[in-house]
Amino acid sequence: MAGPILHDFERPPVELPPLLLDRSAERPLAVQLADALRSATAGGALRTGDRLPSTRALAATLGVSRTVTAAAYDQLLAEGWAVGRRGAGTFVIGPPAGRSPAVPPDVLAEPETRRPAAISLQPGTPCVEVLDRAAWRRAWRAAADPPPDIGPDPVGLPAFRVAVTEHLLRHRGLPAAAVLATGGSTSAVAELARTFPRGARVAVEEPGYQRAVGALRGAGLEVVRVPVDGAGLVVDALPAGLAAVYCTPAHQFPLGARLSAARRVALVARARAEGFLVVEDDYDGELRYDVAPLPLLAALGPDVVAHLGTASKLLTPTLGVGWLVAPPAVRAAVLDLRDRTGARPARAGQRVFAAFAAHGDLARHLRRLRRELAGRRSAVVAAVHAAGLGVEGDAAGAHVLVPLPDAAAERALLAAAAARGVELDGLARHHAGEPRRAGLVLGYAGTSRAELDRALPVLRECPVAR
Known part of the structure; x- marks a missing residue:
């Protein structure tokens, strides 16, 4: 609903930005003030329609005589920069003569002269097209x-934790007794990283999720790269002396494999024997289209596994929420860190997630999402095969891997698609070290279905795909 229409005399004066006047300068203060107001307009701090403070009020604020402010206003009125309205005040009516407002050139350009936005088939974005907007608004x-909060909450709102507990039990088979709210998976990795001693060694998948790598390195930890194959993380390649292992076992990012049952058992056994923590990032584990998911690592080893989940791929990053289920000592370390640093997961997203889940809307959304993404994946696989290329990865999640022969082919295909208005993602950037493999990481969730249908034929048009 639109707000009430204000008449000029009802409109409050705008709060001016800092206006610097140099009393030791030779230029008169009135000239300096007029220049400062022009600059504020050119910079966007003052806009057309803003009501300026009265000359008396501005003089008191700046500590100058009213003669100075009146002379500055008179100059700006004469230039046509402002207009005086009897009984209402002085108003900005446009940028100073000969100047343009500080607006990016692409905003000022006529719509028909702007370059059309590229269609992005990059991974990592959710499918908001299937989100029930009525349920979302509700x-x-x-x-x-609820009334505004007045105190800190390091654990998470009870309603949010109840909603997550129910979600994990029904959709991931994980009985979670103690859920901690987080700001999302990457935020949780960063928090966990800060609970380890600086210099501790943490193994990561290679190729893998580079934001997690960045969070680990940002906490002063040593990142150890471990290879991934068609059965997920190569557990036998883990070196000794680790503090933790970060992995994406349900749907390895970016290769798309799932960690085999044998390797899950082996990883949990090694964690217990060697005393390291397994960080299980279940970023899209709810999204499988072929067979039932394997048991979570947290279900196999609740004493050695920290389980991470997020609403970003399930719903939208707008909420900025996720969850952590971890052994008591890890949970206590995270809460101690939050107490010492004042870090708190935001509550607004928790409230929305809990409300969305309260009456079954989350479960209904998940069913729609699975159907939609399964159909999109089929369309993507068909287009890739028609282009003479192959696909790797499980029937899960929201991306597939398209292997390519070498880095040159990857770069050529990215460039050719970009020239045709489609943004693709290459496998090279998902390596923490020298790239071992080449390929496309083809996402199919972030666009509309119509955009996806327009973008897929580009694969057949690109020279590398022929």
Whole structure:
């Protein structure tokens, strides 16, 4: 609903940005003030329609005589920069003569002269097209009902933790007794990383999720790269002396494999024997289209596994929420870190998630999402095969891997697609070290279905795909 229409005399004066006047300069203060107001307009701090403070009020604020402010206003009125309205005040009516407002050139350009936005088939974005907007609005309205919070909450809202506990039990088979709210998977990795001593060694998948690598390195930890194959993380390649292992066992990012049952058992056994923590990033584990998922690592080894989940791929990053289920000592270390640093997961997204889940909307959304992404994956696989290329990875998640012969072929295909208005993602950037493999990491969730249908034929047009 639009707000009430204000008449000029009802419009409050704008709060001016800092205006610097140099009393030791030779230029008169009135000239300096007029220049400062022009600059504020050119920079966007003052806009057309803004009501300026009265000359008396501005003089008191700046500590100058009213003669100075009146002379500055008179100059700006004469230039046509401002206009005086009897009984209402002085108003900005446009940029100073000969100047343009500080607006990016692409905003000022006529729509027909702008370059059309590319269609992005990069991974990592959710499928918001299937989100029930009525349910979404209903959840936001419900989230606004409780009064504003006045105290910190390092654990997470009870309603949010109940919703996550139910979700994990029904959709991931994980009985979670103690859930901690987080700001999402990457945020949780960063928090966990800060609970380890600086210099501790943490193994990561190679290729793998580079934001997690960045979070680990940002905490001063040593990252150890471990290879991944068609059965997931190569557990036998893990070196000794690790503090933790970060992995994506349900749907390895970016190769798309799932960690085999034998390797899951072996990884948990080694964690127990060697005393390291397994960080299980279950970023899209709810999204399988072929067979039932294997048991979570956290279900196999709740004493040595920290399980991470996020609403970003399931719903949208707008919420900025995720969850952590971890052994008591790890949970206590995270809460101690939050207490010492003042870090807290935001509550607004927790409230919306809980409200969305309260009446079954989350479960209904997940069913729609699975159907939609399964159909999109089939379309992507068909287009890739028609282009003479292959596909790797499980029937899960929201991306597939398209292997390519070498780095040159990868670069050529990315460039050819970009020239045709389609943004693709190459496997090279998902390596922490020298790239071992080449290929496309083809996402199919972030675009509309119509955009996806327009983008897929580009694969057949690109020279590398012929």
